[in-house]
Amino acid sequence: MIASTVSHSIDADRLQARRAKDAVRRLLAAAGAGGAVGLTRRGDGYAVQVSLRQAPAVELPSEVDGVPLELRLVGEVSAQRRAAPGAVS
């Protein structure tokens, strides 16, 4: 019974985080700011994580719809292939 309650609680948290994630994507799109948006763990719950190529030009809130927002600077993300000499792949 307890496990069932906990499981339900986690699912609800995750659904709420997903809705917040969608809101963050809309917020970033409206601001013309780029960034990969996903979910991350925070304690027993979840947070929305925005992975940025560079420092944001707009101020972002610390939480959206009650879900914490975390920013992470990851720089440029590249395909992890090693080019053949002289090639463009």
Add this chain to the structure above:
Amino acid sequence: MDLDAVRRLKQDLVMDAAGRRGLRLGTLARCETVARYGCRGRTASPKPDVVAAWAQAGQVPAPVALGLEPDGAGGYRLAVRVVRTLPGLHGVVEGLRAATGGELGVRLVGYVLPQGGAGPAAGPGCGPGSGSGNEPDPAPGAGLRRRVRPLVSGCSLGHRRGAAGTLGAVVMRRGGGRAVLSCAHVLGWVPAGGASAGAPAPAGSGVVQPAVADGGRAPADRVARLAASALPDLRCRNRLDAAIAELVDGVAAHAGELPGLGRLAGLRRQPLAGGETVFKVGRTSGVTRGRVSAFEVDDLTVCFRRGDAVFDGAFEIEAVDDRPFSLPGDSGALVVDEARRAVGLLYAGNGVDVSYAQPVAEVLDRLRVRLAT
């Protein structure tokens, strides 16, 4: 190291040349430097060409900043802060790692701006000058970059005219027949040659082990033929970057064997919840450990030499051993959880502290294959 030793080491790694502060990487080559500071370092290869290239490209100040930080055990270590990723960065960080005997902390901090200030006029960009992929390869994956028979997960693999990546897994096709799984940008893309901008590889084209960049040549090293590919489209959103190549007759493969990790324990269909410890074995960085730092990641922009592609549904893996989880050449590596169940197929990273993988269950379903164990 004690605080004074780290201070002296840092001071010796930094110089003031022509009014600019930059890394004096020649210092790294001197054994006496290491001995003087009493750390466990070894001789490192100097990378003056990298520094010169950065300077010529106007990369001033240097894209790496040095400082000091607690090592968590009562001492101190060199703090390496990466401002931006550039070709040659990996070699420089490895040089610093060698010079300090591993007593350093590496973190990507990006541009540091005055509070309230505007961003740089131009971002890091994504093109031939800013991508990585031509740096010297590190030692851990050396054995996997050679000719390996029977084939095994983690070894070098690539299109007969393409980039080098990693063999992720041996898979079984629904209609029968064994194939190898990797990324589409590894197996299914023919790079530019002459006036060509590059193009998707035709079905049936040869795949070699090791990859061309590692000395592989067709037909002597041909092991498979491209059978199916989910190649990223630069014009729309993507979820996958994966391909399979059917093994040619007579090529043996150790299905389910992950060198350095043990036996593959099948496929994990349970969704990620974040925080899971994961592993991979790749052509360049060998066996590494990481932690799932984000999942259900959308709007991820990945730089290919031919342009940017946007991905949804990825998961992010952060390094936990102060060493990148992946490096160029690791694309296609199978990511497994602590129970050795497959969770992802690696395809991107920043070369410093985060990597990205696509859910492997989705890859298998799309390509209509199952893992051979």
